[in-house]
Structures are given as structure tokens and as C-alpha cells.
Amino acid sequence: APVPGPDLTTCHNAIKSTNTGEPVACCPPQVGQEMIPLPYDLPTFTKLRTRRPAHEALVDPDYLKKFRRGIELMKGLPADHPHNFMQQANIHCAYCNGAYYQAGFKDVGLQVHFSWLFFPFHRWYLYFFERILIKLLQEDGSDNDGTFALPFWNWDVPDGMRFPPNMHSGSLYDPLRDSKHISSIIDLGYSGEDVDKPDDQQIQCNLSIMHTQMVNNSSRPLLFLGGRYYAGDTSTPGQGSIESTPHNQVHTWVGARDQPYHEDLGNFYSAGRDPVFYMHHANVDRLWTIRNTNKFMERDWLNALFVFYDEDLKLVSVKVRDCRDTTKLGYFYEEVPRPWEHLKR
Numbered sequence: 001a002p003v004p005g006p007d008l009t010t011c012h013n014a015i016k017s018t019n020t021g022e023p024v025a026c027c028p029p030q031v032g033q034e035m036i037p038l039p040y041d042l043p044t045f046t047k048l049r050t051r052r053p054a055h056e057a058l059v060d061p062d063y064l065k066k067f068r069r070g071i072e073l074m075k076g077l078p079a080d081h082p083h084n085f086m087q088q089a090n091i092h093c094a095y096c097n098g099a100y101y102q103a104g105f106k107d108v109g110l111q112v113h114f115s116w117l118f119f120p121f122h123r124w125y126l127y128f129f130e131r132i133l134i135k136l137l138q139e140d141g142s143d144n145d146g147t148f149a150l151p152f153w154n155w156d157v158p159d160g161m162r163f164p165p166n167m168h169s170g171s172l173y174d175p176l177r178d179s180k181h182i183s184s185i186i187d188l189g190y191s192g193e194d195v196d197k198p199d200d201q202q203i204q205c206n207l208s209i210m211h212t213q214m215v216n217n218s219s220r221p222l223l224f225l226g227g228r229y230y231a232g233d234t235s236t237p238g239q240g241s242i243e244s245t246p247h248n249q250v251h252t253w254v255g256a257r258d259q260p261y262h263e264d265l266g267n268f269y270s271a272g273r274d275p276v277f278y279m280h281h282a283n284v285d286r287l288w289t290i291r292n293t294n295k296f297m298e299r300d301w302l303n304a305l306f307v308f309y310d311e312d313l314k315l316v317s318v319k320v321r322d323c324r325d326t327t328k329l330g331y332f333y334e335e336v337p338r339p340w341e342h343l344k345r
């Protein structure tokens with residue numbers, strides 16, 4: 001049977017780090033009477049929004065202003081408001097650090113990494129995050145042309161291989177980042193140790209990692225998506241190609257090396273506290289549109305559920321099946337070169 005989603009009524013403290021560590025409170029705040037979700041009605045989108053590469057979008061003053069303003073508005077909401085930036089970050093903590101039991105199971109935890117839930121969970125998560133930003137910007141009079149969309153950290157092309165620009169001040173700043181990495185070329189194979197290769201060599205390594213993961217290691221849908229994970233399962237089956245590399249490495253490369261749990265990006269409970277998280281995951285999401293899995297139709301995947309607060313503060317449940325086409329969710333990714341696709345060795 002499909003994973004039934006979390007039981008919000010039995011949400012409890014999560015653990016910083018997946019297995020051991022201090023407890024951390026990150027359950028969603030309660031709005032209204034009870035924590036029972038209703039099935040989500042997907043709006044019909046007439047105009048699609050374009051998610052652009054961060055290294056271009058964030059040097060466009062108008063875009064930068066909007067994005068900064070949106071995050072600032074989120075950060076300015078009351079601390080217990082579900083749309084507050086920290087509450088949005090806590091969604092990741094709750095789903096990933098063990099705050100939930102699966103609905104209908106007394107003691108079975110829920111984990112959205114290390115399985116086929118990875119891509120769909122994060123797509124829905126970003127979808128609502130983006131809808132909330134759009135709503136805040138509209139109420140503020142800052143997105144009147146209706147074009148705002150999240151940027152993606154395009155770390156798979158040479159121009160995008162540094163930390164996205166203009167994130168070192170204002171609402172996009174997060175102090176818990178690895179200061180040694182903030183201006184260097186990313187190492188998509190980062191093992192926790194700096195190798196200090198010349199830039200051009202690092203770029204070639206990164207492209208070759210991308211080729212290996214997107215082409216060689218993603219030949220079948222489950223290799224890309226991650227293993228089958230069903231209702232009542234007490235452990236996760238294993239990560240898909242991109243989740244394992246470079247998705248994880250980007251997290252560790254950004255998180256501060258001197259923090260106990262590699263905060264912020266380097267641990268699930270804190271990752272969403274750095275605005276770059278949403279840009280990192282937009283790129284992961286974009287890779288799912290490139291390696292499309294439309295032919296993969298196993299029902300227990302299609303019917304798996306997640307629960308979120310939507311932009312109108314309604315508690316809603318969403319299914320994997322409804323997020324497979326981003327244009328149905330109102331957005332698409334700007335076409336950019338894929339220099340890793342036809343790499344000759």
C-alpha cells in the first residue's frame with residue numbers, strides 16, 4: 001500500500017541528525033480546529049511561471065529585490081504562523097528527522113529521503129513554498145506582473161558552480177555556511193575534505209559526475225527515483241542516483257564545518273533555514289524534469305501522500321501522481337545548456 005502521509009495529531013520532537021542527537025521541536029503549528037488534512041484542489045494555471053538559473057536571476061536587480069522582499073516578508077511573520085520562514089524550514093525537519101508517524105500506524109516513522117518519495121516530496125514542498133512567497137509578494141504589491149518564481153542553483157553548468165550571487169546580505173543571508181566554500185567552485189563529489197583542484201579540473205570532474213549520475217546510473221526509473229517504500233515500512237530502501245550524488249554533497253559542501261550537525265544545509269533538521277536550500281532543490285527538481293519518469297506508473301508510488309499548509313492556510317494532502325508534470329503546478333524551468341549530457345571520455 002502507498003505511504004499514507006504523516007499523522008499530524010501524533011507529531012513529536014524530532015532528532016537533530018537522523019539517528020542520534022538532541023531533540024528538536026519542529027511540528028507544524030495548529031491553525032483552526034484539528035490537524036486533519038483535506039485533499040488538495042490543484043488550481044488551474046493559465047500562465048506559467050519560469051524558474052530561472054540563480055546566477056542570472058539574482059544579478060537582475062528587479063528579480064533580486066522581489067526575492068529578497070518575499071523572504072523578508074516570510075521571516076517577518078509571527079513565529080507560530082505556518083508561513084513563517086522558520087516554520088517552512090521546520091517542514092523539512094518534521095518529515096526528515098523523525099517527528100511523524102505514518103497515518104494509521106502507531107509506531108512507524110516517516111522518512112522522505114532514501115526512497116522514491118524523495119523527488120515528489122521536495123517538489124510539493126517547493127511548490128507550496130513558492131505559492132506562499134507569491135501570495136506574500138502580491139499582498140505587498142511586489143509581484144503585480146505575476147512572474148515571480150523560485151530561482152534554481154544551476155550547479156551543473158560551469159557558470160553556476162559557485163554559491164549563488166548576492167546572498168551574502170539581507171534576507172537571503174544565512175550565517176551558518178562554510179566560509180571557506182563561499183567563493184570557490186563547488187565540488188559535486190565533496191567527501192568532507194577539500195581537494196583544492198584548479199578550477200578547470202574541478203569543473204570537468206563535476207561535469208563527469210553529472211554524466212555518470214544522470215546518464216549511466218539512471219538507466220531505469222527506480223535507479224533515478226530511489227527504492228520502493230511502502231506504508232508501514234520501518235526502514236528506507238535506498239537513494240536514487242541524484243539524491244545520493246550530487247544532492248547530498250551540495251548539502252555538506254554548504255553547511256558550516258565547525259557546527260555540531262553541519263548546520264544549516266548539512267543536516268535535514270536545519271537545511272531549510274538557509275534560503276539556498278530552495279534553490280538547490282529547485283535544481284534537483286529540474287533534473288527530474290530532464291530524466292522524466294512518466295512511464296513509471298506503480299500505484300503505491302502514485303498514491304503516496306504528503307501533507308502541507310497551502311498558501312491559504314488550509315491543511316491539505318497531496319499525492320505523488322499530481323506533481324509529475326510541473327506545468328500542472330504552474331511552472332517550468334528555463335531551458336539551459338546541459339554540458340554533461342554528451343560527455344566524451
Ligand code: C2O
Nearest residue numbers: 092096113247251
Ligand atoms: Cu530533503 Cu536536500 O534534502
